[in-house]
Amino acid sequence: KYTKFSICYYWINSLGQKTSIYNRSENIRIPSGAENETATLSYDHRIVLIENTSSTGTYYCEVKWNDMQKVGKGVFVLARGTGYIGTSSEWEILVTLTVLLAVLSITATALLLWKRKVLCPRRNQLNILRQKVETQLPSASPPPPPPPPVYD
Secondary structure (H helix, E strand, O other): OOOEEEEEEEEEOOOOOEEEEEEEEEEOOOOOOOOOOOOOOOOOOOOOOOOOHHHOEEEEEEEEOOOOEEEOOOEEEOOOOOOOOOOOOHHHHHHHHHHHHHHHHHHHHHHHHHHHHHHHHHHHHHHHHHHHHHHHOOOOOOOOOOOOOOOO
16 A cells, blocks of 8 residues: 655745746555554655756645655755855954054053153252252242143
């Protein structure tokens, strides 16, 4: 009863339209002594050429006997015209450059702060000396402007 069956491969596109791909009929001979036993047979079908991106959809296999039929779970295939495009090295260059600039910026800021910390005691000594001179000798000219900040 189950030795004669047909196999049908088809696909359903995104609009729900069913398209038949391949059909074949089988008539399996049962070896003597193997009657009334369950058997599993594998049948492979490969889709060699997908014409265009409209071949995207879910592909199914269906087996039909005289009184029943079984349908597989289906395999979804996404067909794209361009294929796989790997990541370019532009992002790697951008990330490397950004990290390098960040490190240089942090280093420059640390050096400027360290230089200001070293110069501060000298500046305070100059201010103290200037105040002593101003209190001893009155001057007609205005005091000189303070030195520019370190960042200038």
